[in-house]
Amino acid sequence: MKSVLNALLSALILISFQAGAQERITRYVPTAKPDRIILNITADPVTTMAVTWRTDTTVTETVARLCRNIAGVLMADSALAVTGRSEDITADGVTARFHSVIFTGLIPGTGYAYSVGSGAEASEWFTFRTAEAGAAPFSFLWFGDSQVGPVSSYARVIRQAYRSVPGAAFMIFTGDLIDGGYNSKTLDEEWGDWHRAAGFIASEVPVVATPGNHEYYNPQDRQKREFNRYWRPGFTLPENGPAGLEETDYSFDYQDVRFIIVSSDQMLRDEAIARHQTEWVESLLKDNPCKWTVMAFHHPVFSTAARRDNKIVRENLKPLIDRYSVDLVLNGHDHTYARGIMKPDGVVQRGRVAGTVYLVSVSGSKQYRQDAEPWWETGYTNTQFWQKITVDGNRLIYKAFDASGSLADQFMLIRMKNGSNRIGMPPAVRTK
Ligand SMILES: [Fe+2]
Ligand SMILES: [Fe+2]
Known part of the structure; x- marks a missing residue:
């Protein structure tokens, strides 16, 4: 009886050890909806701007839309679609897809609006401004x-x-x-x-x-x-x-x-x-x-x-x-x-x-x-x-x-x- 109990105990310890060794799953599991949308400076902030975001792997297209941040009502339909690159990371219990787009050919000192992703899962519109071409405060x-x-x-x-x-x-x-x-x-x-x-x-x-x-x-x-x-x-x-x-x-x-x-x-x-x-x-x-x-x-x-x-x-x-x-x-x-x-x-x-x-x-x-x-x-x-x-x-x-x-x-x-x-x-x- 004692040896059966010992065997059971050993099995339990082994199971709990294996469970403990399993990779923990992040609390921030990616979905089809873009998150972690971040702008980054580029080597030429006068005419370019970089944006990165994350989704799950059901999103197969890397696309952002861009238009001028106009004074009137934003006509999102007229925005330019810009495609980019994506990279998958499998870690922390999930596979996440990180997307990046670099907007190029921008006008110096100008306000722009952009959205990332497409269809029903597209993000809200954000705004940014390019740098002036020369010295300015x-x-x-x-x-x-x-x-x-x-x-x-x-x-x-x-x-x-x-x-x-x-x-x-x-x-x-x-x-x-x-x-x-x-x-x-x-x-x-x-x-x-x-x-x-x-x-x-x-x-x-x-x-x-x-x-x-x-x-x-x-x-x-x-x-x-x-x-x-x-x-x-x-x-x-x-x-x-x-x-x-x-x-x-x-x-x-x-x-x-x-x-x-x-x-x-x-x-x-x-x-x-x-x-x-x-x-x-x-x-x-x-x-x-x-x-x-x-x-x-x-x-x-x-x-x-x-x-x-x-x-x-x-x-x-x-x-x-x-x-x-x-x-x-x-x-x-x-x-x-x-x-x-x-x-x-x-x-x-x-x-x-x-x-x-x-x-x-x-x-x-x-x-x-x-x-x-x-x-x-x-x-x-x-x-x-x-x-x-x-x-x-x-x-x-x-x-x-x-x-x-x-x-x-x-x-x-x-x-x-x-x-x-x-x-x-x-x-x-x-x-x-
Ligand atoms: Fe440090
Ligand atoms: Fe530190």
Whole structure:
């Protein structure tokens, strides 16, 4: 009897072990109705725009419709049908089909309306605007790590930012958008949560995404690296970076500002890749027709905690940042907020003549302790932030807001005739 019981017990343990080993099924199962509709910046935002969305595999056609965002009633029937490409992913218990379309031949500085999918399952109409062909004032948004709890904590940040800056040209995310399997969710659920928080905002304001270290975690084994399988299908980002780093390292010019996006995690892990990235960054800085230059990557050049130093990133990029006078460097990873200026000789700069302004920010609920590192002048902990950056001729105005919409930090750079920047406070807004 005892041996029968033992055999039964062993069988039960085996069954429960096998059940536990089964892949978990995402809570965001795709359907025929498009979801995760996201605009992405392209290498030429003056005449092109990229859109990506997800369905199940019953949808065999990848088509979006596009028309001018006219003043009168939208005549959707007259819209142009544009076809694209699709890619299937089988993971997290389901097969999802990701579709992408790139709208080309657009008119500069013009409003468009678009819908994705077709027939009864077509999406609602969204709108966007192409960049102006030359220099013109604009604002963009920047978010640090959203990472943990996008629905419970990050949603209010992106919504506050959108409410405050409805005409933002695009949104930069400096990595760790999601956690990469560091919680009990599937990767798909983490992206599902991120999209649920962003909602239609990501369908109307193009996303400029930078991978962080959490986009390189293997969700089954934290010690192993694996580039997030949803990144390339889920985004349609520029492929103009170094070979092999398509959609993680790229650049684009927007109305007299050059933006350079680098995957710093790749730089930290592989010397040959780091060399490639550094050469590529230098080629963009050396031959730069724009007045302003912004670099965005995940690991800070200067960290807010001594034990989190990223020497390799600093050794590779800071000489170029100094030599070519990059105006802003936007970083994440440290889960705090900090701003400072470090001169090429390593001396902390105070006063009015500005060197490169280094910034670290965080948008989600995961917050770390901050050390009083000498490089930063302004710092915050335990606060979720979003940033608005406005470029207007010789002025660059930077403002950091907390999740409630209160202004927490600001400065203005003024480009002087000799090519240097002066730093000061933005002009006060006058009201009657
Ligand atoms: Fe990180
Ligand atoms: Fe992070």
